[in-house]
Amino acid sequence: MTAWTDRPPIVAAMLNPALIAVILATAADGYRKESDRALPWPLAFIIVPLVLHRGTRQALPTSTRTHLATWTSRNPLLRAGFPPRAQSLVEPVREGVRFGLAQGVLTVEGDALQGRIRRQKGFQMPDELADILRRAGFVGRWLAKIDNSATVFAVLGVTP
Numbered sequence: 059m060t061a062w063t064d065r066p067p068i069v070a071a072m073l074n075p076a077l078i079a080v081i082l083a084t085a086a087d088g089y090r091k092e093s094d095r096a097l098p099w100p101l102a103f104i105i106v107p108l109v110l111h112r113g114t115r116q117a118l119p120t121s122t123r124t125h126l127a128t129w130t131s132r133n134p135l136l137r138a139g140f141p142p143r144a145q146s147l148v149e150p151v152r153e154g155v156r157f158g159l160a161q162g163v164l165t166v167e168g169d170a171l172q173g174r175i176r177r178q179k180g181f182q183m184p185d186e187l188a189d190i191l192r193r194a195g196f197v198g199r200w201l202a203k204i205d206n207s208a209t210v211f212a213v214l215g216v217t218p
Contacts, residue, residue: 078154
């Protein structure tokens with residue numbers, strides 16, 4: 059793990075554990091709303107690269123009715139770039155999960171994560187942050203429609 063002082067400022071900002079924890083809590087909340095189940099923790103390593111990468115985030119479907127396999131076949135370049143992007147985010151996701159658990163934003167339920175989002179009244183989020191969190195909730199609901207997490211990993215070309 060790279061020390062904070064050695065990280066470039068943009069990397070420290072976009073891959074900071076607090077942001078990743080909130081992304082995962084928002085996705086876990088969406089997952090629970092769609093399926094009434096907690097988010098399987100391995101999906102944390104899928105969600106973050108899907109929503110932090112602007113090109114991927116903007117290409118996500120607008121409806122959960124679009125199957126992940128259909129979406130990947132329509133976006134072959136994004137799918138091709140996904141495995142190395144996901145691999146590069148493994149350690150930041152781990153940091154985010156640890157931070158979220160320590161701060162109570164994430165809780166463990168069996169072998170899954172549950173999100174606890176507390177929104178402050180009057181807080182105006184920057185547009186990009188609002189978009190990231192909106193899409194994280196969507197991705198949580200979208201992945202909840204797939205019965206097996208292994209299917210998600212296979213379609214995206216990564217292994218847990």
